[in-house]
Amino acid sequence: MKNIKVGFIKCTVGIISLLFMACGTEKKESKPINETNDKPIHIVFVTGDEEYRSEESMPMLARLAKRELGAKVTVCYALDSTGIIDPNRTDHIAGLEALETADVMVMFTRFRNLPDHERKFITNYANSGKPMVGFRTSTHAFMYKNDSILAETYNNKWPTEVFGQQWITHHGHFDDGKFPVTKVTSIAGEENNPILKGFKPIDAYSWLYHVDGGDWKLHGDSKPILEGHSTKSQHEMDGNLDKFPLTNPVAWTKSFTGESGISARVFFTTLGHPYDFKLEEVRKIAVHGIFWALGKENQIPENGVNVDLDTPYEPNNSGFGMRYKQNMKPTPIN
DSSP states (O other): OHHHHHHHHHHHHHHHHHHHHHHHTSOEEOOOOOOBTTBOOEEEEEEEOSSSOHHHHHHHHHHHHHHHHOOEEEEEOOBOTTSOBOTTOOSOOTTGGGGGGOSEEEEEEOSBOOOHHHHHHHHHHHHTTOOEEEEGGGGGOBOOSSOHHHIIIIIIIHHHHHHSOOOOEESOOOSTTTSOOEEEEEOTTOTTOGGGTTOOOEEESSOOEEOSBTTBOOOTTOEEEEEEEESSOHHHHTTOTTTSOSEEEEEEEEEEEOTTOEEEEEEEESOOOTTGGGSHHHHHHHHHHHHHHTTOGGGSOTTOOOOOOSSOOOOOOOOSSSOSOTTOOOOOOO
């Protein structure tokens, strides 16, 4: 009888231990960010792309986020040695140490080959379990050509796991900035998604990125909420629509769990042409994505957040080379 009791006790202890172990390995969910009067939400915008004028669109969004969330905002830029904004400089983004105190990271970079100490500010933040928002070319945020280990880790794998997809292809550079080339509508069943409050179908200037279909699939628990239909397509001309269909997701939500074990909320959109942000609906999607990432979707009004601009937004068109505004220095976000 004594042996039976001892065996029962051991068995019970073992079951309890297993339950504790199972609980210890559960994915921890991130909680909504709560600001206090002396510590507002800190939003850090990481820019650095030589094509889509993120150095113009992200400060505009930062002003809206500051106004609508009462947030502290920091915008990080690719700078030359004199402090001038230089999107063509791919090996430096100034001010990334701000991510150490950030509550949300908003990223719009393209093919950056940052040194280790700068890149780690970004990757350490991503691993922290705090929320993230990404735009367009952040599917190819990094490009390391001379280090096979860095290339394998960051060129494709990192953006796929964090944001949901890597760079694949798009439907072609047609009518850049002259005419819209992508019809954007909500995904069936997502009409009541809080990120889409106040959204109406739009014609966007961004040529459609391929992220899902054919040999490709959005990563992890990515949940599309908006889709785009390409109105001009090189893949259609080439007869490749079985691989690259005319309709594809252009915005989704997902989670990312890094080294902290905490699941971060992530919002991503492949929209991002500088002229897209002239559209009220695109500004709403962007700002609402930040609200949602922060766990504040219940604070989005029924018709959407006020995204009227206090400062004119008149960006240069997209394009490579020297098509960005020359001799600009970072200015305070008012």
